[in-house]
Amino acid sequence: MSVDVNHILTVAYSESPEAWAEWAERLPSSEVVGLRVRHSEPGYVELELGNDSLLNPNGAVNGGVIAAASDQACALALLTLLPPWWVAVTTTLNIEYRRPAMLPLVFKSRVTRYSRTLAFIEADLTGANGVVASARATLLPRAVKDFRGIDVDVPAL
Numbered sequence: 735m736s737v738d739v740n741h742i743l744t745v746a747y748s749e750s751p752e753a754w755a756e757w758a759e760r761l762p763s764s765e766v767v768g769l770r771v772r773h774s775e776p777g778y779v780e781l782e783l784g785n786d787s788l789l790n791p792n793g794a795v796n797g798g799v800i801a802a803a804s805d806q807a808c809a810l811a812l813l814t815l816l817p818p819w820w821v822a823v824t825t826t827l828n829i830e831y832r833r834p835a836m837l838p839l840v841f842k843s844r845v846t847r848y849s850r851t852l853a854f855i856e857a858d859l860t861g862a863n864g865v866v867a868s869a870r871a872t873l874l875p876r877a878v879k880d881f882r883g884i885d886v887d888v889p890a891l
Contacts, residue, residue: 747814763806777845779810784838794834801829804869807841808855812873817889819878826872835866850891
């Protein structure tokens with residue numbers, strides 16, 4: 735299987751938060767829904783979604799888009815803590831929808847607990863009409879070579 739290294743974290747967040755944010759926005763799962771990094775720090779990201787092509791006929795963002803963007807927000811929060819050549823694999827994602835999600839949307843995602851084997855992340859989503867959803871996720875930090883067979887020197891956690 736060929737791997738596009740542009741989609742794999744090769745620069746640690748701690749080395750260059752700006753380069754990390756550019757990388758995060760270029761990920762296919764960020765681009766497809768139009769996520770942009772507003773703010774980030776270790777264990778925390780704030781993303782904005784303003785893509786009006788994703789609206790339902792009622793003018794709200796589709797719930798499936800909210801789920802995909804929440805998953806991405808949770809993974810990116812964890813990726814601020816991981817070294818290069820590591821990925822965040824989602825094992826659970828639970829979302830509570832509170833009201834229709836009206837643009838613009840802001841995802842605030844934070845790592846609440848983290849170890850070498852599991853990470854717990856929470857995300858709050860606000861829109862033009864207030865808090866619209868919250869998400870909780872469990873993710874596994876994994877070295878790329880663990881499941882892709884890539885021959886690189888992957889730093890340990």
